Amino acid sequence: MSAVLDPHGHAHDHDDHHHTPTGLMRWITTTNHKDIGSMYLWFSFVMFMVGGAMAMVIRAELFQPGLQLVNPDFFNSMTTMHGLIMVFGAIMPAFVGFANWLIPIQIGAADMAFARMNNWSFWILPFAGSLLIMSFFMPGGAPGVGWTMYAPLTSQMGIGMDLTIFAVHLLGMSSIMGSINIVTTILNMRAPGMTLMKMPLFCWTWLITGYLLIASMPVLAGAVTMTLTDRHFGTSFFNAAGGGDPVLYQHIFWFFGHPEVYIIILPAFGVISQIIPAFSRKPLFGYASMVYATASIAILSFIVWAHHMYTTGMPVAGQLFFMFATTLIAVPTAAKIFNWLATMWRGSLSFETPMLFALGFLFLFTMGGFSGLVLSLAAVDIQLHDTYYVVAHFHYVMVAGALFTAFAGVYFWFPKWTGRMYDETLGKWHFWLSMIFFNITFFVQHFSGLAGMPRRIPDYPLMFETWNKISSIGSFGFGLSQLLFLYIILKALRSGEKAPALPWEGADSLEWTHLPTPAPYHSFETPPVIK
Amino acid sequence: MLNSRSFVACAFEQRAGQQRTKKEVMVFERVSMQRTSIIKLARIALMALAAFTLAGAAQALEWNLREPATKIGADIHTIHEYVMILIVVIFVGVFGVMFYSVFAHRKSKGAKAANFHENTTVEIIWTVIPLLLLIVIVWPATKLVIAQKDTTNSELTIKVTGHQWKWGYDYVKGEGEGISFVSQLKTPHAQIEGTESKGENYLLEVDNEMVVPIGKKVRILTTAADVIHSWWIPAFGAKQDAMPGFIRDTHFTANKLGVYRGQCVELCGKNHGFMPIVVRVVSAEDYTKWVASQKNPGAVSDAAGPAADASTVVAAAPAPAAASAAKTYTPAELKTMGEKIYTANCIGCHQATGKGMPPAFPALSGSKVVNGDKNVQIALVLNGKQGTAMAAFGKQLNDTELASVLTYTRNSWGNNAGVVQPADVAALRK
Structure with missing residues (x-):
């Protein structure tokens, strides 16, 4: 720590002076933000594949009416674990990976503030992931309660439920430590002259996300702990027979759950806010309003949670309050979209893979925003709640929003990270396949939802057959397209062309302007001076 | 197979029981032709897509909210269509700009980047406009929320209890008070397993239907015996979670005769997908007859002997x-x-x-x-x-x-x- 903060002591230090372990021990003991960032990204990719395989099982079972492949219990385990793994194992770690890699080199710091804690926040994750997977092998199998883990259904589950609860505890600890680290790094370790309002927007979105995580993860930990004690120690937090209330669980869960969706999407906004200007060769439009919009979204995210609960039977005043608050989120979100469009306007655009994914994000995330607007209207949500319309909505914002952005970010920073270029043609293939199959999979789910197909059912009435067939076909295509991504990355790592110092003409943040490509293992040991 | 006639006919299979004549269907078609051209075009495109993609699908496509059978259901339709039109307009505007930019401001066409990056006036304008649009959208929704939550002055009160995995119905107030029965999936296991071909109302048929009179305001009280369930009839626009240990309520006033089908919509364990809800809306006279047959089961209770069919036994x-x-x-x-x-x-x-x-x-x-x-x-x-x-x-x-x-x-x-x-x-x- 002190060495990191000392601007003089290690001014001439280089790799070869360190006696770092090699091989596996390097990765286990590393405190280097770049190593840890890479591990986060690989971990999230592995989890993405596991969660994706579960999605394939779900879609295969739903290919036609009737029960063919799995029994309903296993189907419920699949939907539950698909959700938990994708949210906590794939998307969140992916963006923490980006934060680790990028924040120090974007603000001119030598490493993260708490380098050892950083190591620990990562290495908790594989254990949490293993607990989730192990729950499948417990008597009773993995819990089939949905990723929201509503009480009192959780009380009926086997021991797999407890493993899941512990996994959530560990994931929460990891996230809290990670976000404390990020917030501390951003607030204390910026290079001289790098004022907050000069930071790249990615750092801003993560600063705000860090606070969201610190505020909301303990709430989730509380909710699952109460579930645990209800299950085993005779408490009745959520059991009406003992004086509790099952709806209390939903309030607590969504008080975490709604900020959580912004925890996922805000860093994605940050990535997009760097990629669009780079490929428009024009500065980001409305930097300050972007920061304010991000902050407003974060604050609003704490007062809209019960829009997930319109059908629980809240009083009129509750329905109306949460409806008004929810629709308000559209205002800062729309401002962001307009800012990105204005950034592109009269720019000098080129469409390499990162830009394609960024535009894919812009297009599809906005559609997810539109369906969100429909759902925000409590009166209409009564009809659509817990149907496939909701499934379509959140996959538009989570997959096309967060995941597409993660792809965009990987392609964008890959040269900086590895010094090699990916295959541009294959990258474009990856984009177009993902784009087309994503829409085939999820667009039709709006229709089945409107027509009344409930979510989380393993079998369905005949009128939903066509939509489900289309959706399943799309999902298999989408799943296979992601193997192409793995191939592109492996190919680029093994034999990719050497990246030029500045592969993207319009990229202008610190990591592009002040560091060689690839970024050296230790960077900014002497902080740069920003004018 | 997926011509527009069969589509329309199936879309209104809710009205089961009354065979639709060819003439009726045509009349409906003519009426629907008068809807906005966007909706018409979308429908044609969708049906073409569906016909093209899946020649083998068993039933026609449902792609919009179900035909409403209550005023609230109809209001939900109206608000939804109104918001969708607004969304389409915004969509065209926003992405018109984006795609114009994508085509016109390309580097490959020699576009030189401008350098503007701020304009407070513009930013204020595009913050205020969405705000105003929201007020326009939220206003009718607010009125509808208030209508949805108004369960006063009901003429019939029915308590619905969610069980894993069936529904219990108790008529607690109004004509038919005291009637009580359990309603569960009637679809044979063989159809689910695929050893028998699936019937028309696969997964949407029950042994004992809930029966209500047309035009009467029915208050539904929901509760549950074990975990949370959710009671929903799409055509009524009435959905209410059933909470164990608590009573919540919703209401509907059916304005069309027929059989209306829905499913449990809150994950409730293994057979969540197999606990449908069926409501039969009948005329006032038929309702009185039904109440009488329930109050005085007569032949039915005698049938509770060894020779009785199991479903009759359950019905009693x-x-x-x-x-x-x-x-x-x-x-x-x-x-x-x-x-x-x-x-x-x-x-x-x-x-x-x-x-x-x-x-x-x-x-x-x-x-x-x-x-x-x-x-x-x-x-x-x-x-x-x-x-x-x-x-x-x-x-x-x-x-x-x-x-x-x-x-x-x-x-x-x-x-x-x-x-x-x-x-x-x-x-x-x-």
């Missing part, structure tokens, strides 16, 4: 202490009746083989409880088991039914634990 369930309770049956009679009741109520968890799906759903074959003291087993089945999916069947089945299903479990799959008579069950009822 509202009278737990049936007159036949005092009767003594032979083991063979009990086993025959019991097998039917087992198939209707128990097979989902404990399986046809009696092996269950441990540990969530224990095996009955070789079970200590089933082979032990009969009073312990009777009490368990009467009262259920807290914290598990085992429901309390005391209010759902009468003494004869319970005795026969218990006898069946005690004398099947290698179990050999003696007979339970209706009197044994009656003795343990509190």
